[in-house]
Amino acid sequence: xxxxxxxxxxxxxxxxxxxxxxxxxxxxxxxxxxxxxxxxxxxxxxxxxxxxxxxxxxxxxxxxxxxxxxxxxxxxxxxxxxxxxxxxxxxxxxxxxxxxxxxxxxxxxxxxxxxxxxxxxxxxxxxxxxxxxxxxxxxxxxxxxxxxxxxxxxxxxxxxxxxxxxxxxxxxxxxxxxxxxxxxxxxxxxxxxxxxxxxxxxxxxxxxxxxxxxxxxxxxxxxxxxxxxxxxxxxxxxxxxxxxxxxxxxxxxxxxxxxxxxxxxxxxxxxxxxxxxxxxxxxxxxxxxxxxxxxxxxxxxxxxxxxxxxxxxxxxxxxxxxxxxxxxxxxxxxxxxxxxxxxxxxxxxxxxxxxxxxx
Amino acid sequence: xxxxxxxxxxxxxxxxxxxxxxxxxxxxxxxxxxxxxxxxxxxxxxxxxxxxxxxxxxxxxxxxxxxxxxxxxxxxxxxxxxxxxxxxxxxxxxxxxxxxxxxxxxxxxxxxxxxxxxxxxxxxxxxxxxxxxxxxxxxxxxxxxxxxxxxxxxxxxxxxxxxxxxxxxxxxxxxxxxxxxxxxxxxxxxxxxxxxxxxxxxxxxxxxxxxxxxxxxxxxxxxxxxxxxxxxxxxxxxxxxxxxxxxxxxxxxxxxxxxxxxxxxxxxxxxxxxxxxxxxxxxxxxxxxxxxxxxxxxxxxx
Numbered sequence: 001x002x003x004x005x006x007x008x009x010x011x012x013x014x015x016x017x018x019x020x021x022x023x024x025x026x027x028x029x030x031x032x033x034x035x036x037x038x039x040x041x042x043x044x045x046x047x048x049x050x051x052x053x054x055x056x057x058x059x060x061x062x063x064x065x066x067x068x069x070x071x072x073x074x075x076x077x078x079x080x081x082x083x084x085x086x087x088x089x090x091x092x093x094x095x096x097x098x099x100x101x102x103x104x105x106x107x108x109x110x111x112x113x114x115x116x117x118x119x120x121x122x123x124x125x126x127x128x129x130x131x132x133x134x135x136x137x138x139x140x141x142x143x144x145x146x147x148x149x150x151x152x153x154x155x156x157x158x159x160x161x162x163x164x165x166x167x168x169x170x171x172x173x174x175x176x177x178x179x180x181x182x183x184x185x186x187x188x189x190x191x192x193x194x195x196x197x198x199x200x201x202x203x204x205x206x207x208x209x210x211x212x213x214x215x216x217x218x219x220x221x222x223x224x225x226x227x228x229x230x231x232x233x234x235x236x237x238x239x240x241x242x243x244x245x246x247x248x249x250x251x252x253x254x255x256x257x258x259x260x261x262x263x264x265x266x267x268x269x270x271x272x273x274x275x276x277x278x279x280x281x282x283x284x285x286x287x288x289x290x291x292x293x294x295x296x297x298x299x300x301x302x303x304x305x306x307x308x309x310x311x312x313x314x315x316x317x318x319x320x321x322x323x324x325x326x327x328x329x330x331x332x333x334x335x336x337x338x339x340x341x342x343x344x345x346x347x348x349x350x351x352x353x354x355x356x357x358x359x
Numbered sequence: 360x361x362x363x364x365x366x367x368x369x370x371x372x373x374x375x376x377x378x379x380x381x382x383x384x385x386x387x388x389x390x391x392x393x394x395x396x397x398x399x400x401x402x403x404x405x406x407x408x409x410x411x412x413x414x415x416x417x418x419x420x421x422x423x424x425x426x427x428x429x430x431x432x433x434x435x436x437x438x439x440x441x442x443x444x445x446x447x448x449x450x451x452x453x454x455x456x457x458x459x460x461x462x463x464x465x466x467x468x469x470x471x472x473x474x475x476x477x478x479x480x481x482x483x484x485x486x487x488x489x490x491x492x493x494x495x496x497x498x499x500x501x502x503x504x505x506x507x508x509x510x511x512x513x514x515x516x517x518x519x520x521x522x523x524x525x526x527x528x529x530x531x532x533x534x535x536x537x538x539x540x541x542x543x544x545x546x547x548x549x550x551x552x553x554x555x556x557x558x559x560x561x562x563x564x565x566x567x568x569x570x571x572x573x574x575x576x577x578x579x580x581x582x583x584x585x586x587x588x589x590x591x592x593x594x595x596x597x598x599x600x601x602x603x604x605x606x607x608x609x610x611x612x613x614x615x616x617x618x619x620x621x622x623x624x625x626x627x628x629x630x631x632x633x634x635x636x637x638x639x640x641x642x643x644x645x646x647x648x649x650x651x652x653x654x655x656x657x658x659x660x661x
Contacts, residue, residue: 051543078540078544082537084537084540088559089559101546101547150544
């Protein structure tokens with residue numbers, strides 16, 4: 001089932017948690033709401049679920065207005081960040097809960113419930129733990145019980161709040177892939193909230209990047225990563241070197257960099273910033289054709305297939321560079337050596353008109 | 360060293376005091392306990408049995424004493440269920456919802472603890488007594504509140520009003536609202552959520568509150584004394600009956616009846632201990648995230 005959010009705003013007192021957000025989740029897709037804490041992603045998810053009421057805007061399911069619909073009648077499966085399993089019920093009873101509370105007319109028989117629940121527990125590979133209490137399970141197991149419980153009511157969409165947030169790194173990795181496989185199998189429209197960009201890029205079909213209650217960018221993982229729409233997105237998606245400066249008459253002068261910027265042909269200047277990823281900087285011993293700048297090597301840290309370099313540019317600016325290990329082997333730069341850095345790719349964003357250059 | 364550390368409940372060695380200090384402190388605690396608890400308790404029973412078992416049984420079987428016992432049980436039997444329902448409702452709405460006046464309600468619940476029981480009794484005299492604004496109306500309709508059973512029940516309800524709610528609010532607040540939200544999303548209605556999720560998760564807290572409430576309801580003296588009017592065989596509860604007997608110099612009978620009350624208190628204490636013990640073992644009260652090694656695989660977990 002498709003989900004559409006139109007102009008949704010949610011305030012808590014003076015704090016605007018969600019600010020005029022609109023987005024569409026096509027049927028069968030797995031979408032990530034990605035953002036730092038306080039960006040409104042969880043509030044938005046809870047508004048879609050009906051656990052929170054929007055102050056303005058609409059939520060539509062399959063084109064039908066569901067803004068005022070009670071949470072019980074929305075057909076959502078919700079997985080809470082801390083699982084929210086019923087502590088006094090066994091794993092089996094937890095999963096069976098949604099079936100047992102149905103009105104008598106639509107409630108399945110005891111045998112049907114048993115079959116259904118055991119089937120779901122098999123799906124999440126926990127049928128052998130059906131008699132345990134949640135307190136006797138590990139974090140990863142609880143997470144999967146929570147998922148089975150949400151799926152038991154045959155929801156038309158699945159909403160997950162930081163589904164892997166409280167798990168350790170290894171379990172998280174495995175569960176992530178497992179969720180992706182599960183989604184490919186059952187094709188249920190799913191939205192999950194995360195603050196981990198790696199997780200969002202790895203699992204989701206489409207990523208919604210949020211910041212301060214607003215949507216910064218919506219796109220496929222490739223689009224988000226390759227063509228970030230705003231300085232926030234480029235910063236949030238990983239380490240980046242920033243050069244502040246001005247653009248004027250089709251040229252950009254950003255710190256030590258000078259490049260063409262045909263997007264701003266106007267004579268009137270604007271402050272702007274250029275962004276370059278650490279792996280988009282070439283390191284040379286000589287200036288060659290130019291287009292770069294000199295910096296002094298301060299640190300070099302081997303990190304698997306790459307070597308991370310930290311250099312000091314003019315006025316003490318710190319630059320982060322990643323070069324392949326064999327390149328480092330060939331170059332053998334020494335600490336304190338002056339090296340020439342040439343960016344292969346610089347993304348330039350104009351600063352907002354009212355504000356000066358950002359720190 | 361390892362052996363001493365392993366023996367007993369492994370008190371960290373750094374925290375172990377010298378033997379003399381430990382013995383001294385223990386002896387002090389026991390002496391205090393003996394002086395202020397065991398000796399009076401023993402005195403009650405020994406005085407009660409001072410003139411033999413026969414006299415004891417007579418005093419307890421005496422119609423006035425039996426009527427007082429019945430009245431005490433009746434009062435507690437009405438007040439406790441009322442306060443159970445009220446306490447659950449109050450704790451639920453205070454712990455699970457945010458509404459204007461929430462903190463005012465929390466404070467109000469404590470009121471009966473804050474005012475002297477005598478004043479609590481006076482309140483009902485002022486409200487329902489002959490000279491009160493409600494007095495004439497009650498009289499016209501032949502309703503007797505003060506100096507009658509309804510007055511006793513009202514005073515007891517008022518005095519024991521905070522126990523269940525006070526016990527439950529922290530337990531419910533600690534449990535949070537996520538489980539209730541989960542139940543709602545899964546399609547459970549308000550009542551189903553309460554009965555299947557909220558109530559079971561606080562059942563030991565409820566029991567504990569009920570037991571405390573009951574203990575106070577049966578033992579209440581001050582408030583009840585004011586509204587009772589001390590009509591023997593009619594409005595005397597056990598604590599009041601003890602006082603009357605004592606004032607009439609029937610010491611043995613007074614202590615015999617007091618022993619009944621003491622016995623009820625002991626039963627309550629045992630019940631409370633059992634509840635505490637069961638609650639300690641029940642999964643519902645376990646912390647939600649026990650320290651447990653991460654379980655590794657999602658794939659071949661079998």
